Amino acid sequence: MGAMLGNLVMMLVDRICLARYSSDTLVASGPAIHTAMAIVSFFTAFVGFSRSCVAQAFGKSGRGESAYQAAVGILVGTAFAVLLLLLAPLIEQIPFLSNRPPASTHLESQFLYWSAYFGSVMTLNMALSSYFSGIGQTRVTLIVGLIGQVVVIFMTIGLVFGKFGLPELGMRGSAIGTLIGTLAMLICYVFYMPTEVWGNLSRLVFKRSGRLWNELLPRIGKGFAVGSSAGITNLGSAAFVWIVAGLGAIALAANNVNLTVNYIGGVPLIGLAVGCGVLCGNALGEGDYSQILKIVLVTMTIELMYIVVIAFFQIVTPLLLLNPFGLHDKAPAIQAVSIATSRILWIYALAFGISMTGSAVLESFGLTKFLFITRVVLMWVLSIPVTYAIVLAHAGDASFLPMCWVIGSLFEGAIGAMYFWRIWMAVRNRQNSIVLAHAES
Numbered sequence: 001m002g003a004m005l006g007n008l009v010m011m012l013v014d015r016i017c018l019a020r021y022s023s024d025t026l027v028a029s030g031p032a033i034h035t036a037m038a039i040v041s042f043f044t045a046f047v048g049f050s051r052s053c054v055a056q057a058f059g060k061s062g063r064g065e066s067a068y069q070a071a072v073g074i075l076v077g078t079a080f081a082v083l084l085l086l087l088a089p090l091i092e093q094i095p096f097l098s099n100r101p102p103a104s105t106h107l108e109s110q111f112l113y114w115s116a117y118f119g120s121v122m123t124l125n126m127a128l129s130s131y132f133s134g135i136g137q138t139r140v141t142l143i144v145g146l147i148g149q150v151v152v153i154f155m156t157i158g159l160v161f162g163k164f165g166l167p168e169l170g171m172r173g174s175a176i177g178t179l180i181g182t183l184a185m186l187i188c189y190v191f192y193m194p195t196e197v198w199g200n201l202s203r204l205v206f207k208r209s210g211r212l213w214n215e216l217l218p219r220i221g222k223g224f225a226v227g228s229s230a231g232i233t234n235l236g237s238a239a240f241v242w243i244v245a246g247l248g249a250i251a252l253a254a255n256n257v258n259l260t261v262n263y264i265g266g267v268p269l270i271g272l273a274v275g276c277g278v279l280c281g282n283a284l285g286e287g288d289y290s291q292i293l294k295i296v297l298v299t300m301t302i303e304l305m306y307i308v309v310i311a312f313f314q315i316v317t318p319l320l321l322l323n324p325f326g327l328h329d330k331a332p333a334i335q336a337v338s339i340a341t342s343r344i345l346w347i348y349a350l351a352f353g354i355s356m357t358g359s360a361v362l363e364s365f366g367l368t369k370f371l372f373i374t375r376v377v378l379m380w381v382l383s384i385p386v387t388y389a390i391v392l393a394h395a396g397d398a399s400f401l402p403m404c405w406v407i408g409s410l411f412e413g414a415i416g417a418m419y420f421w422r423i424w425m426a427v428r429n430r431q432n433s434i435v436l437a438h439a440e441s
Helices: 001-023 023-048 052-060 061-084 102-134 138-161 170-193 195-207 212-249 249-286 289-316 318-325 331-343 345-365 367-393 399-429
Strands: none
Touching: 001 023, 001 061, 001 138, 001 170, 001 249, 023 052, 023 061, 023 102, 023 170, 023 212, 052 061, 052 102, 052 212, 052 249, 052 345, 061 102, 061 195, 061 212, 102 138, 102 170, 102 249, 138 170, 170 331, 212 249, 212 367, 249 289, 249 318, 249 331, 249 345, 249 399, 289 318, 289 345, 289 399, 318 331, 331 399, 345 367, 345 399, 367 399
16 A cells, blocks of 8 residues: 555656646646556556466465466566567557547657556566565565655656756656656666576576466466456546546546546555455465455455545545646636535545455456456446436536546446455355466476
8 A cells, every 4th residue: 555655646746747837738648648557557457467376376385486476477577568668659649549639649649659668667567566565575565666656756847847957848758757767666676586586587488398388378368357457447437537528628627637636545545455465365375265355354444444534635625635736727617516526536436445456356366257347347338338328418517527426436336346246256165266387286
């Protein structure tokens, strides 16, 4: 959770910089960041499945087997990092497929091109950090994350505005600053990684065997389901942003401000969910199914405590959260809609916490296909079309924005409920879909 809070601060600084640099970068930052994260999250989540393999290996056999599983994850992560890097020329063309103003699409294109670069480093970092997360050394990921976040904040401010003797690059500077910060994290992870992991990686590369494919094929299949689920989740968030734009310019402007405030409620919960998934993976490796529901219960209790605190500020002091992100100089109509929306964002934070925790725990079981199918059906077959139909019926009515968030929250909560039902079934049937071929052999 500490690492994700650091990520939140980094994200907030980035959004504040782009919001205050110019009105064009403020408008372009929303779709650019959502599109970039939809792409990058597919790769990072795909590779991040290694964390569940390491966690189970650590619970089952200790550090030796977990080092081997980490090496397999680094091999997969390197391949996908290179793939994302090669896709940069295609990714930068995405904004030009829309009919939005050229001033906005040009800035989005700049950001998306560099997002492939920092995304590839993030992918490799995810593979490296999975070892430390899987064996419970979260202090390493916290320290490395904080170092990277300090670098990102310094470089983003410097490169966006031309401070500290750095060139003024605007939108491009935000992405390059993120790239430099992620490279700093990469160096730290390489430094902290034990030689045992590098030794396993060397043997995998130079002493190829058929046994390796017994590890890679299931991991690639399950990783693809996890990555696809994360990707369509972010695409769904981007679709929501564009759909509610049908409520008019006032709603679009208000929603752009509220999106950042929503990060405050949701991002730290991801860290708690990941930690919950790791602990459940350790328990599954040990064959101790009785611990799963206890771990989930404790996690949800901590999440509820955090949501209560955030809800207080969202309801009682919304301007304290909204003004730093550009609301202070907006028209009264925009301020009114934004404040009304802020006061119901805690509902989404609650639903998001449930779904993210359920997702992380199901991933630790290896039940990734259920993750993907549930997300597709409830988000893309039901939630997105229903929201679109309702917005069409209230086109131009900015006051309906809070209700759109409530509707989205209900579907997100339903996804979480399905996840928890599947967790309960898996515990009851002592199910575990992650097969560690190397450990068994």
